[in-house]
Amino acid sequence: MAIIKPFNALRPKSDLASKVASRPYDVLNSAEARVEAKDDPCSFLHITKSEIDLSESIDVYSVAVYEKAKQNFDAFIRSGVLFKEEKPCYYIYRLIMPATPELGGKERNQTGLVCVSSVDDYFNNVIKKHEFTRPEKEKDRIEHMKMIKAQTGNVFLAYRDVPEINELIEKWKTGHDPVYDFRAGDGVQHTVWIIDSGSAINTISHLFKTKVPNTYIADGHHRAASAAKVSKEIPGNENAKYFLTTIFPADQLSILDYNRVVKDLNGLDPDDLISALQDDFMITLSPEPVKPSRLHEMGMYLEGKWYILAAREESFEKDPIHVLDVSILSENILKKLLGIKDQRTDKRIDFVGGIRGLRELEKRVDSREMKVAFSLYPVSIQQLFDIADSGNVMPPKSTWFEPKLRDGLLTHLL
Numbered sequence: 001m002a003i004i005k006p007f008n009a010l011r012p013k014s015d016l017a018s019k020v021a022s023r024p025y026d027v028l029n030s031a032e033a034r035v036e037a038k039d040d041p042c043s044f045l046h047i048t049k050s051e052i053d054l055s056e057s058i059d060v061y062s063v064a065v066y067e068k069a070k071q072n073f074d075a076f077i078r079s080g081v082l083f084k085e086e087k088p089c090y091y092i093y094r095l096i097m098p099a100t101p102e103l104g105g106k107e108r109n110q111t112g113l114v115c116v117s118s119v120d121d122y123f124n125n126v127i128k129k130h131e132f133t134r135p136e137k138e139k140d141r142i143e144h145m146k147m148i149k150a151q152t153g154n155v156f157l158a159y160r161d162v163p164e165i166n167e168l169i170e171k172w173k174t175g176h177d178p179v180y181d182f183r184a185g186d187g188v189q190h191t192v193w194i195i196d197s198g199s200a201i202n203t204i205s206h207l208f209k210t211k212v213p214n215t216y217i218a219d220g221h222h223r224a225a226s227a228a229k230v231s232k233e234i235p236g237n238e239n240a241k242y243f244l245t246t247i248f249p250a251d252q253l254s255i256l257d258y259n260r261v262v263k264d265l266n267g268l269d270p271d272d273l274i275s276a277l278q279d280d281f282m283i284t285l286s287p288e289p290v291k292p293s294r295l296h297e298m299g300m301y302l303e304g305k306w307y308i309l310a311a312r313e314e315s316f317e318k319d320p321i322h323v324l325d326v327s328i329l330s331e332n333i334l335k336k337l338l339g340i341k342d343q344r345t346d347k348r349i350d351f352v353g354g355i356r357g358l359r360e361l362e363k364r365v366d367s368r369e370m371k372v373a374f375s376l377y378p379v380s381i382q383q384l385f386d387i388a389d390s391g392n393v394m395p396p397k398s399t400w401f402e403p404k405l406r407d408g409l410l411t412h413l414l
């Protein structure tokens with residue numbers, strides 16, 4: 001069963017929360033981070049992407065970058081921008097994302113519990129995974145954590161709904177004022193409540209220990225793996241036996257599509273590719289951009305035209321992994337026709353989160369940076385659970401969650 005604990009968060013003063021809170025370090029590059037934090041000395045990007053305060057030519061994985069992160073982190077604490085909570089608490093974190101076409105024209109509202117989760121649960125597979133991790137990305141966060149002695153990256157977990165937990169959290173929200181409540185530049189509303197009652201804390205811990213057999217990593221596999229490895233490197237550190245997580249009930253979550261763009265056609269001309277695709281797909285020319293409306297349907301943008309690709313039933317296996325559209329694309333197009341064997345390492349492929357929309361796919365191809373784009377039907381939460389429960393992993397970059405948790409609001413000290 002899931003073991004969670006309250007913790008003494010390092011957090012910003014209420015009047016500085018909106019300035020401190022930053023987008024996750026791994027959703028923007030160094031150039032974007034420089035622009036975003038340029039006029040905000042309190043931005044947490046000065047800690048999570050500290051290369052922005054050094055020469056643009058610096059290696060982002062150099063010791064100097066991690067040392068700068070520690071220098072900035074210490075300065076935030078000394079100046080009082082960040083302070084440590086006096087007692088261990090749980091925190092409620094609600095995100096409201098305004099309606100957009102990418103969200104199907106609907107507002108997205110989700111509330112999670114911020115806590116620290118057991119590293120032992122990670123190793124014992126109580127916390128289930130569905131992706132492989134990349135060593136260089138793990139090493140980066142390991143060095144960052146060890147240098148600043150804190151975990152800044154929040155791991156996004158999901159669990160099957162427990163009505164008693166939902167009711168307790170909703171009751172707390174309605175009966176207490178939030179400590180943070182602001183709208184970020186992207187329009188997402190971020191609201192945080194502190195659960196500081198001993199009885200409420202004990203009830204939540206007990207409910208997870210007795211009602212939640214597993215939690216599932218939705219977003220943050222590298223952050224979780226890095227925290228787990230750091231715990232092994234400092235075995236006497238009690239705080240390192242737990243890592244920062246925000247846990248959401250499954251019924252509040254949905255997954256966006258995670259699309260692909262490819263640099264070339266592996267020696268094929270467009271007509272040859274379309275002809276070869278007909279072995280595994282029924283192909284229809286579309287007069288408009290293709291946002292797939294059902295499982296086993298995907299869009300292809302090639303030479304200024306959109307096509308609907310409907311997978312033939314006999315072209316894929318029906319087990320939890322191969323039935324995914326990302327798997328069908330991987331096996332029957334990327335590997336079979338375009339020669340991309342490993343999407344984690346092949347430089348000919350890139351990934352575009354569904355929040356960027358279909359126009360971003362067109363832009364990448366029309367600019368001639370890429371040759372072809374594929375739009376996909378999103379994986380469901382139930383599929384994610386099924387795959388993690390089976391012990392399998394999805395192809396890389398299969399899921400995209402929105403809205404994103406902000407860094408800097410709640411940090412776990414080691």
